[in-house]
Amino acid sequence: xxxxxxxxxxxxxxxxxxxxxxxxxxxxxxxxxxxxxxxxxxxxxxxxxxxxxxxxxxxxxxxxxxxxxxxxxxxxxxxxxxxxxxxxxxxxxxxxxxxxxxxxxxxxxxxxxxxxxxxxxxxxxxxxxxxxxxxxxxxxxxxxxxxxxxxxxxxxxxxxxxxxxxxxxxxxxxxxxxxxxxxxxxxxxxxxxxxxxxxxxxxxxxxxxxxxxxxxxxxxxxxxxxxxxxxxxxxxxxxxxxxxxxxxxxxxxxxxxxxxxxxxxxxxxxxxxxxxxxxxxxxxxxxxxxxxxxxxxxxxxxxxxxxxxxxxxxxxxxxxxxxxxxxxxxxxxxxxxxxxxxxxxxxxxxxxxxxxxxxxxxxxxxxxxxxxxxxxxxxxxxxxxxxxxxxxxxxxxxxxxxxxxxxxxxxxxxxxxxxxxxxxxxxxxxxxx
DNA sequence: TACTCGATACTGGTCTAGTA
DNA sequence: TACTAGACCAGTATCGAGTA
Numbered sequence: 001x002x003x004x005x006x007x008x009x010x011x012x013x014x015x016x017x018x019x020x021x022x023x024x025x026x027x028x029x030x031x032x033x034x035x036x037x038x039x040x041x042x043x044x045x046x047x048x049x050x051x052x053x054x055x056x057x058x059x060x061x062x063x064x065x066x067x068x069x070x071x072x073x074x075x076x077x078x079x080x081x082x083x084x085x086x087x088x089x090x091x092x093x094x095x096x097x098x099x100x101x102x103x104x105x106x107x108x109x110x111x112x113x114x115x116x117x118x119x120x121x122x123x124x125x126x127x128x129x130x131x132x133x134x135x136x137x138x139x140x141x142x143x144x145x146x147x148x149x150x151x152x153x154x155x156x157x158x159x160x161x162x163x164x165x166x167x168x169x170x171x172x173x174x175x176x177x178x179x180x181x182x183x184x185x186x187x188x189x190x191x192x193x194x195x196x197x198x199x200x201x202x203x204x205x206x207x208x209x210x211x212x213x214x215x216x217x218x219x220x221x222x223x224x225x226x227x228x229x230x231x232x233x234x235x236x237x238x239x240x241x242x243x244x245x246x247x248x249x250x251x252x253x254x255x256x257x258x259x260x261x262x263x264x265x266x267x268x269x270x271x272x273x274x275x276x277x278x279x280x281x282x283x284x285x286x287x288x289x290x291x292x293x294x295x296x297x298x299x300x301x302x303x304x305x306x307x308x309x310x311x312x313x314x315x316x317x318x319x320x321x322x323x324x325x326x327x328x329x330x331x332x333x334x335x336x337x338x339x340x341x342x343x344x345x346x347x348x349x350x351x352x353x354x355x356x357x358x359x360x361x362x363x364x365x366x367x368x369x370x371x372x373x374x375x376x377x378x379x380x381x382x383x384x385x386x387x388x389x390x391x392x393x394x395x396x397x398x399x400x401x402x403x404x405x406x407x408x409x410x411x412x413x414x415x416x417x418x419x420x421x422x423x424x425x426x427x428x429x430x431x432x433x
Numbered sequence: 434t435a436c437t438c439g440a441t442a443c444t445g446g447t448c449t450a451g452t453a
Numbered sequence: 454t455a456c457t458a459g460a461c462c463a464g465t466a467t468c469g470a471g472t473a
Binding site: 042179182183186191342343344 | 462463464465466
């Protein structure tokens, strides 16, 4: 067994490095700053090795079934902490939980579980034949999608947790973190941040829909500006004021996936890749999530407030936008203005399949990146320029089976339009660098 | 001391397995 | 089949750390 005592290791190495580097004043030379990571990395390696050794000890003990204790509420680390007093619950569960939070913010609000549970997700073997282009091929078992997510989840796991990826306690803590993050975002967007978001929100008047033969409550498409909290106060008022802007098609009595004004910078009613995912709401939601409720104000003026408190951005050293973050923010915006009361894969009131919509949005962004299309390059420049102006530029970010003809048609239309978008030539790219 | 924000305990509803 | 206890889930309230 390892000796008593556990290193204080409560946040990520990257975040630690960020904090350290920020401490350097401009008077420090580039060489001094460049040397800092290697100095700290040596210390980090030592701590990591120690941590790994203790984890192995704890896990060996945890495998003895009789030692396991009953599981308590909100305790996802049974079988580990109680049999290894040298290893606290915080060091195991908290770290895994944090990665779950990070995953929701930067990758996806949901895991592609298919017919399995979260443990089977993390015990899934990496498939060497996995093809990223097939990630959203639409298989019902979500195997390809899971492979894509699995790679992302491994990417964000710290090195010292990665060897324990297949352990049940890690899976449960990870998902706990995911749920907690979704829960926090729900409360933040609908409660704490709403006033800040509405302060800077200027919407474009939307033409009224064809009002012929209405059998259901009809949203008021031409809602007066600016948006007020009262309009968002209830499920019915949200539907009345914003349904059209989140894609409600009166003629088809359903929500569109792509023709969504609140996803377009110019609130276009038709899909326009040059404006897609550029609405200020998406950027405000993202800053709310990573930087706190008050950060929504000023983001479009590139003067979003950085809280002095510990924020997700600081904790996870978030310095650029990711495809998953953009797609997730699109979902959060639609949900925020929807009649839905709870946040889930499928809207409890609207029936919107947020999970499918998220995958479709992510698919198009990734496809645009893969095809080196200009619209997606400029999208990341736009996001990073507004959300991370201090970091100077973008890093370029880092299937669904439609259930009816309308969605198939809309999807085919979106795909055709995507393939018509101009691409970036090598010469253009060199010019940008 | 006030403020912000992440973490977590708590609450109420739902689901499920076990039992009579 | 009905009942019950426990587990689970989503959302909310509160606490505590960090900062000016």
